[in-house]
Each structure stands twice: as C-alpha cells, then as structure tokens.
Amino acid sequence: MKYQQRKKALVLLADGTIFYGKSVGIDGSATGEICFNTGMTGYQEIFTDPSYFGQLMVTTNAHIxxxxVNDLEVESDSIKISGLICRNFSFTHSRVDSDSNLFDWFKKHNLVAISDVDTRALVSYIRDNxxxxxxxxxxxDNIDELKKQLAAVPSMEGxxxxxxxxxxxxxxxxDENAPIKISALDIGIKKNILRNLSKRGAYIKVFPYNSNFADLESFNPDGYFISNGPGDPEPLKEAIELAKEIIKRDLPLFGICLGHQVIALANGISTYKMHNGHRGINHPIKNLLTGKGEITSQNHGFAINREETEANQNVEITHIHLNDNTVAGIRLKNKNVFSVQYHPEASPGPNDSVYLFDQFIEILGKNKEVSSTL
Structure with missing residues (x-):
C-alpha cells in the first residue's frame, strides 16, 4: 500500500485531547482503554495476549x-487488542519464516490500526495523565459523534x-501419561504458560473462568493454577472463592498476573487500578528470597495493596518491582501457594523468571510423593 493512499486518522482521548495520524488501510473506529507497551519485539504475542482485551495498544518501538507474522507465535486463537496505534507501520517484511505480512493479518481480523502518530508525545501524555x-x-470529520461513542465506553475499573x-x-x-496433573483456571490464559507447564512433564486440564472447586477437583490434580487475564480482578467472585477453597484445603496453587491478584483478594488483600500500569519486557524485579534481580515481561493495569500485604501475617512478599516498589510476588507462609504479578512464560523473552515453573513442578512432585505414602 502506498503512503499517499492512506486516509487521515486520529486518536481521541477521554479528556478531549486529539493526536492525528494515518490509517493503515482498514476504515472504522475502535474503542478501549489506551495503554502502551515498551517492548522492542514480540508485537504478535502482544496483540494476541488475552490480558489486553478491551485495550487500545500504543507501541513505543518505532517500527511495527x-x-x-508467524502462525505459531500467538498467545491465543485471535487478536485480543481493540486497536493499534504506532509510529511506523511496515507493509513489507523481511523474515524468512514469516507466514504473511502484518497488514493482511489485521485485515483478516478486521482490526483498526493507525500509524504516523507521534507516539513519543502520546506515551508521555499517558504517563503524565x-x-x-x-x-x-x-x-x-465527525468529532462530536466520536465523543458520543467514547462516552459510552465503560471504565476498566470494576x-x-x-x-x-x-x-x-x-x-x-x-501428554495424558505425564507424571504431574494440573487443573488450570482460564481467566485469560496465554498459550505459552501451558507450553511451559506441559514441557516440564505436566498434563493440564483447562477450565472456564466460572468453574468451582468441585469442577477442578474432578480432574484429581496434583496442583492448581490460576492464569493471567484482562480487566479488574475484584468482580471475579467465583475465582476468588475457588482460590479460598484451594488454600483452605492446603493444596498447591500458583497464580500469574490476574491470578496473583485473585490469590491476594482471597487473602483479604485489596487491589487498585494503577496510574498507567506496567507493560513491556524490560521491567526490573528483585527476588527478596535470593537477593537477585530479574528482567521481566509485564502486562497489568492493577496491583495489590502493599501495606495490606505487609500487615497480613499469613503472607510474605517475595518479589518487588524496582521502579515503583509495588508488590510483584507473594507466597503464603506454611503453604504451597505462591504467585507473581509478572509473566515468567515471557515470549519472546526475557527468560529470567522461568524458574518459577520449575519451582511449581517441584512442589507438585514432592506433594505427590508425600500423598502416595499416606
């Protein structure tokens, strides 16, 4: 597609601010909460991450x-972002193992995307406001109508x-003959989480978001997992009750991102909406148990309350985010329950935190050995 053929396009923020750009060639409008990702690569994984459902994505990398695209490099069965805002959109690509170009992929999914936006200025504005x-x-040419459409979009909070x-x-x-069985609650699960668990010798049954403990227990698992996902964690009453039941029965449980927040809520720790969230693949984390630093992939707009976590005698903070000291990981004292706010399954990377999957599988193996001797 030639540059001069593209139509004008715009970004209209809820406070009335407008940024102009050009359409990549798919006419229409898209709404959602605007957010930005600082990753230099991995755009296809970002676009298919269920945690981004309902959000307009601003990519800070200049070239998208x-x-x-490669059909194998996806985190779900479809594009999950509401729309894309970028600086330079590449209609041609130069990777040998690509299956198609990004424009044809967007066209197939009817995704509205705009480019030639001053993304540095836009991201700076989001950071501040x-x-x-x-x-x-x-x-x-119809700003008033766009404002009406935007006013009808619900807040991400709640x-x-x-x-x-x-x-x-x-x-x-x-593999159904794998030594470890895991029941996983899908509240927006990424495929690479399942890949990381299965390649470590786990057979996983994935359950819908509103499943109860009896549903997950019916698989007779060695442990339980609560996934990442989009939106506010507080409305997820079924998931919170499920976590409470697993914890009450002293069973192994691992949570990632939204799952981490659900586990916190199950322990009476509240969550809150962040100013602009953490989204990227270069976020620094300190593991308080080892003293080591980790560079991590993150994608969340909510966090758990640090003061309430520190005051909870049953919970220990295991990881903190070094940029703002928010809680990045917790574990329950005297129980095999732990969670992290970031994504150890990061694809395309970094891989500093994949040890958490090893840790979970090791816990399940030891727990199974103990159970077999009873």
Missing amino acids: GNYG GAMNAIISTDV LELASKVSTKEPYFIG
Whole structure:
C-alpha cells in the first residue's frame, strides 16, 4: 500500500485531547482503554495476549510489522487488542519464516490500526495523565459523534472481562501419561504458560473462568493454577472463592498476573487500578528470597495493596518491582501457594523468571510423593 493512499486518522482521548495520524488501510473506529507497551519485539504475542482485551495498544518501538507474522507465535486463537496505534507501520517484511505480512493479518481480523502518530508525545501524555478510555478512527470529520461513542465506553475499573476471553468448555494440554496433573483456571490464559507447564512433564486440564472447586477437583490434580487475564480482578467472585477453597484445603496453587491478584483478594488483600500500569519486557524485579534481580515481561493495569500485604501475617512478599516498589510476588507462609504479578512464560523473552515453573513442578512432585505414602 502506498503512503499517499492512506486516509487521515486520529486518536481521541477521554479528556478531549486529539493526536492525528494515518490509517493503515482498514476504515472504522475502535474503542478501549489506551495503554502502551515498551517492548522492542514480540508485537504478535502482544496483540494476541488475552490480558489486553478491551485495550487500545500504543507501541513505543518505532517500527511495527517489519518481521511479519508467524502462525505459531500467538498467545491465543485471535487478536485480543481493540486497536493499534504506532509510529511506523511496515507493509513489507523481511523474515524468512514469516507466514504473511502484518497488514493482511489485521485485515483478516478486521482490526483498526493507525500509524504516523507521534507516539513519543502520546506515551508521555499517558504517563503524565494516566490510562484513560480512547477511540481511534478514520472518521476524522465527525468529532462530536466520536465523543458520543467514547462516552459510552465503560471504565476498566470494576470491569469483568475474563468471561470474554475464557474457554467455553474444558480442554486438555500435554501428554495424558505425564507424571504431574494440573487443573488450570482460564481467566485469560496465554498459550505459552501451558507450553511451559506441559514441557516440564505436566498434563493440564483447562477450565472456564466460572468453574468451582468441585469442577477442578474432578480432574484429581496434583496442583492448581490460576492464569493471567484482562480487566479488574475484584468482580471475579467465583475465582476468588475457588482460590479460598484451594488454600483452605492446603493444596498447591500458583497464580500469574490476574491470578496473583485473585490469590491476594482471597487473602483479604485489596487491589487498585494503577496510574498507567506496567507493560513491556524490560521491567526490573528483585527476588527478596535470593537477593537477585530479574528482567521481566509485564502486562497489568492493577496491583495489590502493599501495606495490606505487609500487615497480613499469613503472607510474605517475595518479589518487588524496582521502579515503583509495588508488590510483584507473594507466597503464603506454611503453604504451597505462591504467585507473581509478572509473566515468567515471557515470549519472546526475557527468560529470567522461568524458574518459577520449575519451582511449581517441584512442589507438585514432592506433594505427590508425600500423598502416595499416606
């Protein structure tokens, strides 16, 4: 597609601020909470991450699309972002193992995307003013109508989105003869989480977001997992009750991102909406148990209350985010329950935190050995 053929487009923020750009060639409008990701690579994984459902993505890397798309490099069965805002959109790509270009992939999924936006200025504005709802559109001459559409978009705070991305029916991942069995609650699970568990000798049954303890227990698992996902954790009452039941029965439990927040809520620790969240693949974490630093992949707009976590006698903070000292990991004292706010399954990387999967599998193996002797 030639540059001069592209239509004008815009980003309209909830506070009335407008940034102009050009359409990549798909007409229409898209709404959602605007956020930004600082990763230099991995755009296809970002676009298919269920945790981004309902969000307009601003990519800070200047070039998007230059290495095309590969059908295997996805975190779910479809694009999950509401729309894309970038600086330079590449209609051609130069990677040998690409299956297609990014434009054709967007066209297939009817995703509205705009480029030629001053993303440095836009990201700076979001950093200063916080995440807010926005609309992107090629209908640049009808601002009043766009404002009406934007006003109807619900706030991310208090919004339950797990039901929009969760599986409708249970399914299995891995080798059914694997030594370890895990029941996983899907509240927006990424495929690479399941890959990391299965390649470590686990057979996983994945359950819908509103499943109860009896549902997950029916698989007779060695342990339980609560996934990442989009939206506010507080409306996830079924998931919180499930976590409470697993903890009450003293069973192994691991949670990532939204799952981490659910486990915190199950222990009476509240969550809050962050000013603009953490999204990228270069976030520094300190492991308080080892004293070591980890560079991590993150994607969350909510966090757990640090003061309440420190005051909870049953909970220990295991990881902190070094940029703002928010809680990045917890574990329950005297129980095999732990969680992290970031993504140890990071794809395309970094891989500093994959040891957490090893740790979980080791716990399940030891627990199984103890159970077999009783």
